[in-house]
Structure formats: C-alpha cells, structure tokens
Amino acid sequence: MATKTAAKKKKVSNENEDTAGKKDPSAGYNAYKKYGGHQYTGMQIGRSHHWHYDQGDWKETKITPDLWEISYAVTKRRVGHAPENSGVPVGTEYQWYIISHQHVKKLNANDYSTEMTGLKFKLAHKRADKKSWSTKAVTQRKHLVDFLKEIIDQLESAPIPIEFEFNGILYKGEGLPITQTCSEHVCYEIDITLNDESLGILKHYKSGWKMDRIEPELAKAIGAEIEEYFEHET
Numbered sequence: 001m002a003t004k005t006a007a008k009k010k011k012v013s014n015e016n017e018d019t020a021g022k023k024d025p026s027a028g029y030n031a032y033k034k035y036g037g038h039q040y041t042g043m044q045i046g047r048s049h050h051w052h053y054d055q056g057d058w059k060e061t062k063i064t065p066d067l068w069e070i071s072y073a074v075t076k077r078r079v080g081h082a083p084e085n086s087g088v089p090v091g092t093e094y095q096w097y098i099i100s101h102q103h104v105k106k107l108n109a110n111d112y113s114t115e116m117t118g119l120k121f122k123l124a125h126k127r128a129d130k131k132s133w134s135t136k137a138v139t140q141r142k143h144l145v146d147f148l149k150e151i152i153d154q155l156e157s158a159p160i161p162i163e164f165e166f167n168g169i170l171y172k173g174e175g176l177p178i179t180q181t182c183s184e185h186v187c188y189e190i191d192i193t194l195n196d197e198s199l200g201i202l203k204h205y206k207s208g209w210k211m212d213r214i215e216p217e218l219a220k221a222i223g224a225e226i227e228e229y230f231e232h233e234t
Contacts, residue, residue, distance in 0.1 A: 028044070029041070029042060029043065029086055029087060030042075033045075042088075049078070050078070050079040050080075051076040051077060051078055051079065052076065052077050052078075052079060053074050053075075053076045053077075054074055054075045054076070054077065055074070056072055056073060056074030057072065057073045057074065058070065058071075058072045059071045059072075088127075088128070089127070089128040089129070090128060091128030091129075092125065092126065092127055092128045093125065093126040093133075094122060094124070094125045094126075095122070095123040095124045095125070095133070095140065096120045096121065096122055096123065097120065097121045097123055097144055097147070098118060098119070098120045098121075099118050099119050099120075099121075099151060100116045100117065100118030100119075101116065101117055101118055101198045101200075102114060102115070102116045103115045103116075103197075103198065115213060117198070117199075117200035117201055117212065118201075119151075119178070121143075121144070121147045123135070123140040123143060123144060124140050150179065150180075153179070154176060154177070154178070154179050155176070157176070157177075157179075159174035159175060159176050160174060160175035160176070160177065160190065160225075160226060160229045161174055161229075162174055162175055162192070162194065162222065162225045162226075163225075164221055164222075164224075164225055166217075166218055166221045171194045171195060171222075172194065172195060173192070173193045173194035173195060173196070174192075174193055175190040175191065175192050175193075175202065175222075175225075175226055175229075176190065176191040176193075177189070177190055177191075178190065178191060178201065184234075185230070185233055185234050186230050186234065187230075188203065188204040189201050189202070189203050189204070190202045190226055192211070192222060194222075199211065199214060200212055200213065200214065202219060202222055202223060202226065204223070208220060208223065209222065209223025209224075209226070
C-alpha cells in the first residue's frame, strides 16, 4: 500500500531559481501545475497549512428541529511564517463552500468543546489588483451543484466495513472514501465513523496512516483495516 501511494504522489519541488541563481519562493507557488487533465496554480496538491484561529464570533438561529442558520467571523493566523514573497498578494480574496462534521460536548452551563472535520471547495477568488471575482455567481452556483452531486454520490456509495478491537474496546463502523483521492481502486483519504461517532478523515502518507486528533496507534489500526479491504478488492 505504501509503495502504491508513493508511486501515485508526484514529487514536489518549490526550489525554482530566478535569473540571479537564488531560490525564488514564489516561483513554485505561481508555476502552472496539472491535476486531472487541468492546469492550476498555487499550493501543490498534497501539501498542508496549519492555522490558529483568534477568538471568533459565532451566531446561530434555529430554523427547524434539526436545521440551524449560522454565521462566523474570525481572523486566522498561520502557525510559523510564510516564506518571503511566497503566496498570493495581500488583498486577495476567496469564496469557499464548507461541508463539515461538528462534534460538540457540553462542559458546563456556559462552555462547550467543539471540533470540526470536513472538506472545503473553492467557488471563486478575486486577485488583489482586480475588482471582479474569477467566476460569476451563476457559474459559482453551477460548480457548487456539481460538487454537491459528487458528495451525494459519495454518501450513497457502498462504505468500507470496519470492525476491530483496540485496547480492549470493540470498534465497529465504516469508512467512506473521499472519491477525489481514489486511483486504480485504491483511496488515500477515508471519512471514518466508528461506534456511531464521526472521527474525521483518515489520510495516507509515505509514513503511514494518520488522523488529526486521534492517537497514532488507533489511526494505524484503522488504516490496517482499510488496507486489508483494498487488498481483497484488488
């Protein structure tokens, strides 16, 4: 499985040099890349960001017994520092659509812990030196509809059955492949639900299976079940 994964992932290099022979941090970011037969620029697929969010403002209004309207505003801050001259210019804007599972636990009369895992999909961007968005509202809506149809197909597909024992606890549930990460009947990101609780997305790296906020050994045990499934399927 690890060998297949390594073969699927393209080698990343942001060490493009400028005419002076020095490394240009922005060159790799701005260079054209290919994915699924289409060109794109920006951050290389497979790389990650890590942010801290300031104290935010979250408002919610109940619409039905199970549906709420929400609004959220906050400043997010990068963990560490971006390389000089890398990334997009200050003033660049984005519009994203987020699908997320929020796990909330009441701690006392006024406090709740909260964790969110899911996906975000870019609808449009606006360059710092432009006055208009990269796509019109009608096109954004069309792209969102296509994305949601993919998510529905994913939810309606047959999940990967999971059952194992770890540290004396029986875990039983399912894994739902993130279809955009699948290649040749093997998927490298799986949305995991065990014992009726959503745990988040299990990801495969060169070093093995990992999951945010889950102890490494448990993630490895879940990954072993996923690997066994794909080995039987292929």
